[in-house]
Amino acid sequence: MGARLLSVVNMNTKYMATNDGSELAAGRGSGKDEPTNWESPRVQGRARTPYMQMTFAPMERRLDIAVFRAMFASSARQARQFCVHGAVKVNGKVVPYPAYRLNPGDMFQVDPERVLYATGLSKQPPKRSKQPSLTQEGEAIEEVAEAAAEESEVQAAEAEQDPDTTDAPEAAPVDMKPTQKQIQDLTAQAKAILKEPVSAARKRALRKFIQSARLLMSRTSRANASPTEITDELSTLVAELNLGVGKDDKPALKTAASADPIDSLTKSELKQLEQCIEEHMREDQENPYDPSKPYATPWRPRDYMAPFAFIPQYLEVNQNICSAVYLRHPVARKGFAEVPTPYPFEVSQLAFNWYLRRR
Amino acid sequence: MLAVASSITRASVGVARWPTQSLQVPAAAASFSTTASRPKFSKGRRMFREWERRQGRSYRRHNDNATNYLTGRGGDRPFPLNPEFRSPRVLDEKARELVWEKVMREGETIKAVSAEFGIDIRRVAAIVRLKEVEKDWIAKNKPLAKPYSKAVLSMLPTHHINPNEQNAPYEPINEIHVHPYTMQQLFWPTSESRHFTREDAAKAFHPTLLSADKRVPHPELIQMEREVEQGRPVWEASERFKQAVMETERNAAEKQIAKAAHEEKQTTRVNTERFEFRFKQFNSENVGPKGRSRNVVGWRYGTPLDDRSKGHQIKIPISVP
Numbered sequence: 016m017g018a019r020l021l022s023v024v025n026m027n028t029k030y031m032a033t034n035d036g037s038e039l040a041a042g043r044g045s046g047k048d049e050p051t052n053w054e055s056p057r058v059q060g061r062a063r064t065p066y067m068q069m070t071f072a073p074m075e076r077r078l079d080i081a082v083f084r085a086m087f088a089s090s091a092r093q094a095r096q097f098c099v100h101g102a103v104k105v106n107g108k109v110v111p112y113p114a115y116r117l118n119p120g121d122m123f124q125v126d127p128e129r130v131l132y133a134t135g136l137s138k139q140p141p142k143r144s145k146q147p148s149l150t151q152e153g154e155a156i157e158e159v160a161e162a163a164a165e166e167s168e169v170q171a172a173e174a175e176q177d178p179d180t181t182d183a184p185e186a187a188p189v190d191m192k193p194t195q196k197q198i199q200d201l202t203a204q205a206k207a208i209l210k211e212p213v214s215a216a217r218k219r220a221l222r223k224f225i226q227s228a229r230l231l232m233s234r235t236s237r238a239n240a241s242p243t244e245i246t247d248e249l250s251t252l253v254a255e256l257n258l259g260v261g262k263d264d265k266p267a268l269k270t271a272a273s274a275d276p277i278d279s280l281t282k283s284e285l286k287q288l289e290q291c292i293e294e295h296m297r298e299d300q301e302n303p304y305d306p307s308k309p310y311a312t313p314w315r316p317r318d319y320m321a322p323f324a325f326i327p328q329y330l331e332v333n334q335n336i337c338s339a340v341y342l343r344h345p346v347a348r349k350g351f352a353e354v355p356t357p358y359p360f361e362v363s364q365l366a367f368n369w370y371l372r373r374r
Numbered sequence: 375m376l377a378v379a380s381s382i383t384r385a386s387v388g389v390a391r392w393p394t395q396s397l398q399v400p401a402a403a404a405s406f407s408t409t410a411s412r413p414k415f416s417k418g419r420r421m422f423r424e425w426e427r428r429q430g431r432s433y434r435r436h437n438d439n440a441t442n443y444l445t446g447r448g449g450d451r452p453f454p455l456n457p458e459f460r461s462p463r464v465l466d467e468k469a470r471e472l473v474w475e476k477v478m479r480e481g482e483t484i485k486a487v488s489a490e491f492g493i494d495i496r497r498v499a500a501i502v503r504l505k506e507v508e509k510d511w512i513a514k515n516k517p518l519a520k521p522y523s524k525a526v527l528s529m530l531p532t533h534h535i536n537p538n539e540q541n542a543p544y545e546p547i548n549e550i551h552v553h554p555y556t557m558q559q560l561f562w563p564t565s566e567s568r569h570f571t572r573e574d575a576a577k578a579f580h581p582t583l584l585s586a587d588k589r590v591p592h593p594e595l596i597q598m599e600r601e602v603e604q605g606r607p608v609w610e611a612s613e614r615f616k617q618a619v620m621e622t623e624r625n626a627a628e629k630q631i632a633k634a635a636h637e638e639k640q641t642t643r644v645n646t647e648r649f650e651f652r653f654k655q656f657n658s659e660n661v662g663p664k665g666r667s668r669n670v671v672g673w674r675y676g677t678p679l680d681d682r683s684k685g686h687q688i689k690i691p692i693s694v695p
Contacts (some may be wrong), residue, residue, distance in 0.1 A: 025546035026590050032599030036572035065458040079442035086526055105694045106444050112690045127519040143659040302521040304478040321436040322444050324529035325452050325461035333504035334523035336511055351460060
């Protein structure tokens, strides 16, 4: 691999069509040429092409780095592991070499299950500090609920019970975890309905329900909590909401939500609501609850993913099939470099001098 | 105030526990380590926790459809210290679908689609290729990673294309590489009266260097602009552009077919029951400039083979066909 630092310039087609280049040479030295006035607002300021930021461009060609850059793994080391474990294919063939240097036009695929595991919320809840501050209370409750949900998942799997059927209030389990799960599920559904266009009164009722459910949730974690009592209370809450708890309460919830103000809705609104419900159902189907998966289900992205989310321009990624094409080598442009690096120009320059010029 | 107090108590508790901790820790640590890990939060770590709880809280969960980088919400600079890297926009699902439809359903050429939407030629081809795989998965009922796709696209800056409308270009499409021959300063004396064009400039740098007009990915676009400049109506010029682009693509395809046919002509296939043997003519005298070129079969006598030296044990392929 040559150590040439690649850069490109964009050619203006209109300018090229009207000029053949001779205008730049015409009258030079005979007083015809005008020196550029850099103070003029119409003249764009000088911007350097950051060649030094391209020092580590050859690294971007590596298969493991490309997998990481395409956001299929949460770190370069994890991407490397995916390669070594045979989860990465290049042009349809398994390539177990993380150091394989991609050629322009190579398509690489990663096993979607691995990608979902790498980028999804983990099953184990993250360890928290013992004394959450006041501002964190809401999230702390969520955290507890999550932890409870994970544990209940394991237990549900052990008992070989479908978690959907345990939602029935008469089940009255001795352990609190299924109850917590139930409360949590109902809250999630209520929140989902809140996002849809429903009437203000309905929204108020839903919010009240969510609040009461939160109180109930905190009661479940007490030592003297009785599951039957809490389930009863929950069922009364649900009855108040006019939702009805059935074996398969999700569609019931939605139809009830739409059935109540159904007379006051116009046809177009009804259609919109139906579409909303359909979309929710589809989302549920795409992202189901599945305790057999190695990540938390329904799938959610990992914490702190957004501040690090970017896909460089030399890749074209299709997230649906967890595949990407390495289009070309990364290049520098006037003012910008395509190699992602957190370091400023000066640091990269030192690295360039050390690694490439010193050879 | 409360958080500060809590952190102080935690620190003081840690200090109070120190003697007992130091007795317990070595059992849990590695056998060769005699140093107990410090049970106290370092200042940096404590401050990081503090930041995580306050300013950093908004980065934990992603809720809306905008980017959320350290340099600001909705921005495009992920690295605060490196202003020379921008997070590029990615095409959203609808735009990709539109590109696929243009190429596969309406039968437009890749170059024409590239010029219409301002997407790089290679990217258009890649989008179509990936979309084809996606359609194949759907046909085979293979589950797609939809929730992942939705989450990731909501975190990235996206580019939307409105069909049947004039759209802003997605990226520059007429880029050429800065050739090393052109990176030197050159003093080239010519007469003042000479009409010194880009063609001549390229020749001055190197006799084999092509001019910028020939090196751009879309030379047909320049021709179209020229025709518009000469007074041809825009729609007619664009039709002629489409014709020219189709011609170019046909030529490229024909060239590829001819190359494959030539390759086929060079090989002799012998079919046996188990194998198909393919024979080709090679010149063993051809060894390349250093005697060990990768693309030749010959080997110059005396050239040391480095296939058993260190660092060559793992044979990593250089291309996957």
